[in-house]
Amino acid sequence: MVVAEIRIELKQGVADPEGQNTKKALELLGFKGIKNVKSIKVFDIELDADAAEAKKAGEEMCRKLLANPVIQKFSVQIK
């Protein structure tokens, strides 16, 4: 049993309104020195497979369902 950590983030240059609004809200609360906030989605998928199979399955899941290849990139890490 392994856990595939799938990390989906926006590609460079794609607007991140959630991140920008979070940055604004943090600044309104008085936090200083924030240069950028990036919002990222992670799925921890527990799989009954070995590490190599899990990595392959995780990448396939991103391509078929989890990520939008037009604006997002993904990475799969096995834990």
Next chain:
Amino acid sequence: MVVAEIRIELKQGVADPEGQNTKKALELLGFKGIKNVKSIKVFDIELDADAAEAKKAGEEMCRKLLANPVIQKFSVQIK
């Protein structure tokens, strides 16, 4: 300049409908052996601070805005 990676996930025992629906959708697409899917939110916050300050600020941000302590737990990692 450091990046504080803030990871916000549901506490043990709290229902995760996003994760459960993702699991169902993946199974409908034919993926086998999925035991569990956990949905997690991550913010990468670029801060003009040293590592110790950034960790403290990140935890404060979670307490004040980013996390809901009733159902979520958070961790801050400096990269």
